[in-house]
Amino acid sequence: xxxxxxxxxxxxxxxxxxxxxxxxxxxxxxxxxxxxxxxxxxxxxxxxxxxxxxxxxxxxxxxxxxxxxxxxxxxxxxxxxxxxxxxxxxxxxxxxxxxxxxxxxxxxxxxxxxxxxxxxxxxxxxxxxxxxxxxxxxxxxxxxxxxxxxxxxxxxxxxxxxxxxxxxxxxxxxxxxxxxxxxxxxxxxxxxxxxxxxxxxxxxxxxxxxxxxxxxxxxxxxxxxxxxxxxxxxxxxxxxxxxxxxxxxxxxxxxxxxxxxxxxxxxxxxxxxxxxxxxxxxxxxxxxxxxxxxxxxxxxxxxxxxxxxxxxxxxxxxxxxxx
Amino acid sequence: xxxxxxxxxxxxxxxxxxxxxxxxxxxxxxxxxxxxxxxxxxxxxxxxxxxxxxxxxxxxxxxxxxxxxxxxxxxxxxxxxxxxxxxxxxxxxxxxxxxxxxxxxxxxxxxxxxxxxxxxxxxxxxxxxxxxxxxxxxxxxxxxxxxxxxxxxxxxxxxxxxxxxxxxxxxxxxxxxxxxxxxxxxxxxxxxxxxxxxxxxxxxxxxxxxxxxxxxxxxxxxxxxxxxxxxxxxxxxxxxxxxxxxxxxxxxxxxxxxxxxxxxxxxxxxxxxxxxxxxxxxxxxxxxxxxxxxxxxxxxxxxxxxxxxxxxxxxxxxxxxxx
DNA sequence: TTGTATGCGTTATCAC
DNA sequence: GTGATAACGCATACAA
Numbered sequence: 001x002x003x004x005x006x007x008x009x010x011x012x013x014x015x016x017x018x019x020x021x022x023x024x025x026x027x028x029x030x031x032x033x034x035x036x037x038x039x040x041x042x043x044x045x046x047x048x049x050x051x052x053x054x055x056x057x058x059x060x061x062x063x064x065x066x067x068x069x070x071x072x073x074x075x076x077x078x079x080x081x082x083x084x085x086x087x088x089x090x091x092x093x094x095x096x097x098x099x100x101x102x103x104x105x106x107x108x109x110x111x112x113x114x115x116x117x118x119x120x121x122x123x124x125x126x127x128x129x130x131x132x133x134x135x136x137x138x139x140x141x142x143x144x145x146x147x148x149x150x151x152x153x154x155x156x157x158x159x160x161x162x163x164x165x166x167x168x169x170x171x172x173x174x175x176x177x178x179x180x181x182x183x184x185x186x187x188x189x190x191x192x193x194x195x196x197x198x199x200x201x202x203x204x205x206x207x208x209x210x211x212x213x214x215x216x217x218x219x220x221x222x223x224x225x226x227x228x229x230x231x232x233x234x235x236x237x238x239x240x241x242x243x244x245x246x247x248x249x250x251x252x253x254x255x256x257x258x259x260x261x262x263x264x265x266x267x268x269x270x271x272x273x274x275x276x277x278x279x280x281x282x283x284x285x286x287x288x289x290x291x292x293x294x295x296x297x298x299x300x301x302x303x304x305x306x307x308x309x310x311x312x313x314x315x316x317x318x319x320x321x322x323x
Numbered sequence: 324x325x326x327x328x329x330x331x332x333x334x335x336x337x338x339x340x341x342x343x344x345x346x347x348x349x350x351x352x353x354x355x356x357x358x359x360x361x362x363x364x365x366x367x368x369x370x371x372x373x374x375x376x377x378x379x380x381x382x383x384x385x386x387x388x389x390x391x392x393x394x395x396x397x398x399x400x401x402x403x404x405x406x407x408x409x410x411x412x413x414x415x416x417x418x419x420x421x422x423x424x425x426x427x428x429x430x431x432x433x434x435x436x437x438x439x440x441x442x443x444x445x446x447x448x449x450x451x452x453x454x455x456x457x458x459x460x461x462x463x464x465x466x467x468x469x470x471x472x473x474x475x476x477x478x479x480x481x482x483x484x485x486x487x488x489x490x491x492x493x494x495x496x497x498x499x500x501x502x503x504x505x506x507x508x509x510x511x512x513x514x515x516x517x518x519x520x521x522x523x524x525x526x527x528x529x530x531x532x533x534x535x536x537x538x539x540x541x542x543x544x545x546x547x548x549x550x551x552x553x554x555x556x557x558x559x560x561x562x563x564x565x566x567x568x569x570x571x572x573x574x575x576x577x578x579x580x581x582x583x584x585x586x587x588x589x590x591x592x593x594x595x596x597x598x599x600x601x602x603x604x605x606x607x608x609x610x611x612x613x614x615x616x617x618x619x620x621x622x623x624x625x626x627x628x629x630x631x632x633x634x635x636x637x638x639x640x641x642x643x644x645x646x
Numbered sequence: 647t648t649g650t651a652t653g654c655g656t657t658a659t660c661a662c
Numbered sequence: 663g664t665g666a667t668a669a670c671g672c673a674t675a676c677a678a
Contacts, residue, residue, distance in 0.1 A: 003671055014649045019673055029647060044453070049429035050376035051671035054654050059373075061431075069401040069417075075393035078419075082392075086422050093426075094392075094417035096401075099409050103416075106372035108384075108431075130367070245594050268591065271568050326655055337665040342657060350663060374655035377670045650677075655670105662665080 002043045011039050022047070053107070061091040062294060063109040065116035068096055074115075080287025081113065088295055104132050111294045114138065117180060133297040135290045139182040147297055149290045149306045153183055156279040156310040157190035160233050160261050163277070163312055165198055168321040169231040169259060172201050175208040175218040175243075177235045184210070187235045187263065208239050215242020223252055229321050230258055237262035237269045237278055240317075244272055255317045265313055274316030281310040325366045334362050345370070376430070384414040385617060386432040388439035392419055397438075403610025404436065411618055427455050434617045437461065440503060456620040458613045462505040470620055472613045472629045476506055479602040479633040480513035483556050483584050486600070486635055488521055491644040492554040492582060495524050498531040498541040498566075500558045507533070510558045510586065531562050538565020546575055552644050553581055560585035560592045560601055563640075567595055578640040588636055597639030604633040 004022070008015040013032060020028045021036040028036075053059045064081055066074060078094060085092050090110075095103060101119065104112050104127055111133035114124065121141050128134055128145040136148045164172060174191050177184025188205075195203040206221055208214035215234060219242070222230055234240040240262030247254050254260050255274040262269060265280035286308045296303045327345070331338040336355060343351045344359040351359075376382045387404055389397060401417060408415050413433075418426060424442065427435050427450055434456035437447065444464055451457055451468040459471045487495060497514050500507025511528075518526040529544055531537035538557060542565070545553055557563040563585030570577050577583050578597040585592060588603035609631045619626045 001671090004673095005671075015672080016650075016674075017648055020648085023673080027647065032647085046425075046428040048377070048671050049426070049431045050373045050382075051654090052673080053373035054371070054377055054656090054671080055673050057654075063416075068398070069405075070398035075391070078392040082420050086420060091422055091426070092418070092420070093386075093423070095415070097405050097409060097415070099414055100416070102369075103372075103414070105369040108372045241594075248596055271564075273571060324655090328655080338656085339658080339666075340664055343664085346657085352663065355663080371655050374670090375657080377655080377672090378657045380670075648678085650675105652673105652675090654672090657669090659668080660666085662663105 001048070002045050003048070004045075006043060007036060007039050007045055010043070011036050057107075058110050059091075059108060060089065061093060061109050062111045062113065062291070063100075063103055064092065064094050064113045065100070065119065066094065066096045067116045067118060076283035077115075077287040080282075080284035081291045082287075083284075084288040084291035085295075088291075090291075090295065104134075105130060111135070111298050113290050113294060133294060135294040135297065137286070137290060145297065147293045147303050147305055149286065149293055149308065151183060151186075151281060151286070151308050152310050153186035154190040156263060156281070157187040157233075157235075158194050159310065159312045160263065160279055161191055161194035161198075163314070164231045164233065164259070164261065164318060165201065167231075167259070167318055169229070169318075170201055170321065171228055171230040172203050173206055173218070173222055173230060173232040174203075175206045175215065175232060175234045175239050177208060177210040177239075181210065184235050191233065208235070210236050210238055212238055212242035212245065215239030215244075216246040219243040219246035219250075219258070222258060223250060226252070226257070231318065231321075232258060232260050234260065234262045237264040237266040237276065240276055240278070241266075241268060241272065244276075255315075255319050259319060259321075260317045269315075272315075272317070277315040277318040278313050279310050280313045281308050324371070325368050326371070327368075330359060330362050330366060330368055333366070334359050380430070381433050382414075382431060383412065384416060384432050385434045385436065385614070386423075386426055387415065387417050387436045388423070388442065389417065389419045390439045390441060399606035400438075400610040403605075403607035404614045405610075406607075407611040407614035408618075411614075413614075413618065427457075428453060434458070434621050436613050436617060456617060458617040458620065460609070460613060468620065470616045470626050470628055472609065472616055472631065474506060474509075474604060474609070474631050475633050476509035477513040479586060479604070480510040480556075480558075481517050482633065482635045483586065483602055484514055484517035484521075486637070487554045487556065487582070487584065487641060488524065490554075490582070490641055492552070492641075493524055493644065494551055494553040495526050496529055496541070496545055496553060496555040497526075498529045498538065498555060498557045498562050500531060500533040500562075504533065507558050514556065531558070533559050533561055535561055535565035535568065538562030538567075539569040542566040542569035542573075542581070545581060546573060549575070549580070552579075554641065554644075555581060555583050557583065557585045560587040560589040560599065563599055563601070564589075564591060564595065567599075578638075578642050582642060582644075583640045592638075595638075595640070600638040600641040601636050602633050603636045604631050 004015050004018040008018045021033040082092050103109050113135045115137040128143040134146045206218045240260050262278040265278045269276040289306050327338050327341045331341045344356040405415050436458045438460040451466040457469045529541045563583050585601040588601045592599040612629050
């Protein structure tokens with residue numbers, strides 16, 4: 001491995017001069033600097049990250065943690081983060097699995113963006129307490145070293161319910177996510193609040209877990225008890241898609257017998273027939289904001305928690321209730 | 324930051340003893356070891372990765388490089404890699420973007436798995452030449468430090484064509500992937516070979532790029548020139564899905580007027596109607612094998628290139644040609 | 647402008 | 663068994 005020492009020897013200068021030259025310090029002559037750079041290139045010199053990190057106590061890399069790699073969902077979010085970090089000369093690594101938690105306390109990364117339920121809040125708090133900077137996308141934790149960038153779930157859920165009511169529906173199911181999902185619980189709470197405002201509506205909840213299968217099961221249940229046109233608010237699009245899949249093998253049609261609205265506006269939802277009504281937000285922006293917040297945290301500039309706004313996308317899966 | 328020095332001071336021993344104890348060396352007494360471990364825990368000691376990496380010249384982390392994060396496709400592959408690495412006490416980071424290329428030469432990772440067209444073959448060769456260990460999933464490069472784990476594209480494409488022919492089809496389109504895609508070119512070559520074996524078949528190629536949009540455009544073209552029942556081999560499922568989407572707004576039906584077969588057996592393909600015929604392979608296994616190969620490379624045990632086998636999944640999108 | 651010297655936190659080679 | 667001590671490769675305060 002070629003180090004600055006080798007360059008120094010070959011150039012007939014000291015290692016500090018080499019270091020200065022490589023880091024573009026103005027302290028070194030144009031001439032010597034050019035010579036050193038030339039030799040460095042000739043020797044295919046590449047700095048050693050470990051040594052630099054050890055000395056500088058920073059890595060210029062941030063880590064994004066995901067519960068798993070399966071989400072159809074993460075692409076744009078990660079892209080948003082990557083773009084934002086690149087602009088600021090930070091690198092990105094994506095991690096998953098208990099094993100990778102150590103990257104933060106071991107200082108392999110300068111900060112973390114969390115969308116990962118395998119972190120307990122206690123663990124995150126502990127890291128924050130040790131001085132590590134963290135942006136959280138999937139829960140609320142108050143700490144000076146922690147910032148959260150959360151979806152406006154309440155607005156989204158309210159939008160969905162209001163839309164359903166506007167269309168004249170009087171029977172409403174909500175298919176929930178897992179109980180340990182912050183997003184699901186926020187949406188569900190908002191739904192319950194909204195439902196209270198509309199006492200004429202027959203409201204019931206079907207427990208789900210954000211998977212297609214949960215959507216299929218929910219559809220099955222709704223059909224089992226079918227007595228009138230019903231509306232279903234699936235707390236994410238994944239489950240809404242599952243519902244479509246189930247209905248495809250029945251006499252019941254989405255947007256006719258069972259009116260469906262989702263949450264997330266996944267790319268696949270554009271291709272359903274009828275097009276799925278859903279709640280949209282910019283995943284790219286979500287990522288970009290999270291990255292910006294984290295960099296501010298690292299630079300010790302004061303930050304407020306951020307909220308990502310949502311909008312209603314009207315498809316044809318929620319139609320007028322014809323009596 | 325608490326280091327072994329702090330522990331040593333508090334325990335009244337030297338730093339080397341602390342290091343031994345922390346690394347479970349048998350050279351140190353049960354007693355002192357226990358005391359040291361206790362103090363380490365009390366002080367919330369966590370080793371510094373940079374220092375350890377610098378000294379040991381290894382990180383026990385491997386990097387997976389993806390062209391981008393958008394693939395619906397990568398989940399299982401990454402899961403396979405992660406499981407395999409975890410079993411061997413290696414960590415995983417997922418990277419994308421030019422910016423992250425440096426992680427390999429800078430020795431932030433002990434090796435790389437490449438499924439990333441932003442690496443030129445020259446660049447990979449250069450890293451291999453520097454001694455870095457690489458497993459490549461998307462092209463062929465011969466070098467002692469490089470191993471490839473490739474799909475059996477030829478078998479898959481042949482399977483697809485034979486299936487189409489068996490069903491009595493006489494008009495065949497193939498929708499290709501991008502020209503810089505190794506997988507696409509291998510599949511295409513196999514298709515051309517197979518087509519030669521069946522001179523009675525009217526064969527033509529439509530250039531695509533592995534996106535849904537390409538599938539839509541291809542469907543449009545096929546319908547434009549429609550004169551008889553046709554079969555289309557989309558060189559990946561993504562394009563096949565695009566074809567379905569386009570057909571949905573026409574008078575033509577998949578599996579009736581236009582018979583479709585894909586490649587990849589994506590999860591979404593299970594939900595199409597009619598179910599998409601396609602070529603399947605285990606993405607998880609692909610990842611697992613890639614990881615195993617890389618670890619062997621790192622341990623300097625000799626390895627052969629590996630091949631991932633494929634099978635035909637019969638859906639209803641390729642039916643008998645009724646004349 | 648350049649060189650010397652020190653330390654970042656570990657591991658590992660010696661002595662003792 | 664334990665303790666000095668020297669690396670690992672780099673950055674930097676200070677001297678020259």
